Amino acid sequence: MPDTLDSIRDRLLAAQRIVLTTHIRPDGDALGSEIALGRWLRGMGKAVYCLNADPEPKPLRWLMDEQPKKLVRVYDPGALSHAELIAEADLRVVVDTNAEHRMGDVGRAFRAAADAGKPVLLLDHHPDAETWFTEAHTDTGSAATGEIIYDLIAGHDPSGIDRAIATALYVAIMTDTGSFRFGATTPRTHAIISDLLARGDFRPEPIHIALYDGKTHSALRLLGLALGTIRTHYGGRLASMTISQETLRASGADFEETEGLVQYPLSLEGVVSAVIFLETLNGIKISFRSKGDCPINKWAGRFGGGGHPNASGAYVTGKTLEHVRKEVLDAAPPHVAAPPEDLADADDNGELSDEQRQLLMAFQGKLS
Ligand SMILES: [Mn+2]
Incomplete structure (x- = not known):
């Protein structure tokens, strides 16, 4: 050839x-x-x-x-x-x-x-x-x-x-x-x-x-607000960050200045995968990142997106920020696979909903 x-x-x-x-x-x-x-x-x-x-x-x-x-x-x-x-x-x-x-x-x-x-x-x-x-x-x-x-x-x-x-x-x-x-x-x-x-x-x-060193005051203000939205899920293997239009307005930052923020949830100890939800004027932009052998492009694919195994994205229209956030997080388990013992002592800021817990149990069942 x-x-x-x-x-x-x-x-x-x-x-x-x-x-x-x-x-x-x-x-x-x-x-x-x-x-x-x-x-x-x-x-x-x-x-x-x-x-x-x-x-x-x-x-x-x-x-x-x-x-x-x-x-x-x-x-x-x-x-x-x-x-x-x-x-x-x-x-x-x-x-x-x-x-x-x-x-x-x-x-x-x-x-x-x-x-x-x-x-x-x-x-x-x-x-x-x-x-x-x-x-x-x-x-x-x-x-x-x-x-x-x-x-x-x-x-x-x-x-x-x-x-x-x-x-x-x-x-x-x-x-x-x-x-x-x-x-x-x-x-x-x-x-x-x-x-x-x-x-x-x-x-x-x-x-x-x-x-990397041309940040504005508003970009750093946005970073401060964004860090406060970080939550962990599924035994601390997944971290999320959420930026609404309201957050953007409060910081005074441009949408462009959200670039790179996903690295912060990904930098948490024990996290293998991170997702950031960005509310734009027309829809929700989602960025997926992961470390090592944790492909997340199929996860992004479930929401009409795609990309690399360690860096993917998707864009969803016609749904609220909260709705998209819940759907994406609920769909996470097969893509942030963890050994059952890791999931058993989950530390999720007390955030695990009943539905998430059920999904998690279903997932654990598949593993054992
Ligand atoms: Mn490239």
């Missing part, structure tokens, strides 16, 4: 006009991967544009400021020039997501191109890719799409990795691995980072400061 990464690299090198995109609300891996691939291809003489459904989050604005003008743009579905770029490109490439609806309006445009027989390629590390891509390279063993982009470039000629590309790939891999601590981090991750630091000649510290 031909290696899909080699085949995709060949297609890219043979193309002239290329449009890249990534997922809605792009993060460090999405933008870092896009920028690294985009700059490398521009260096090879290609006309390349990244068209994204959403702009970058504030902590990544510095990265965008370092890019050539118009390399990355927010897609305007009403702009003829944007529609033309997508329709008339030789190649369309998606990085760091594998589902049409995760690309917003750009997804519809890319899908229409694919349906018209025009090639759309995929470079990603998420499982269960949709099947409409002309050619897909999915490596779920990569901690970040940035690792795949590194292999793509280095497999052609590692000297093509300049300071800008190295910096973008560092951002991609560092952010998706939680600063190299998540389970997906491998020796290969560190070998790639080592090479990026050597070739890029950039300093990591200012990048970490720009990404």
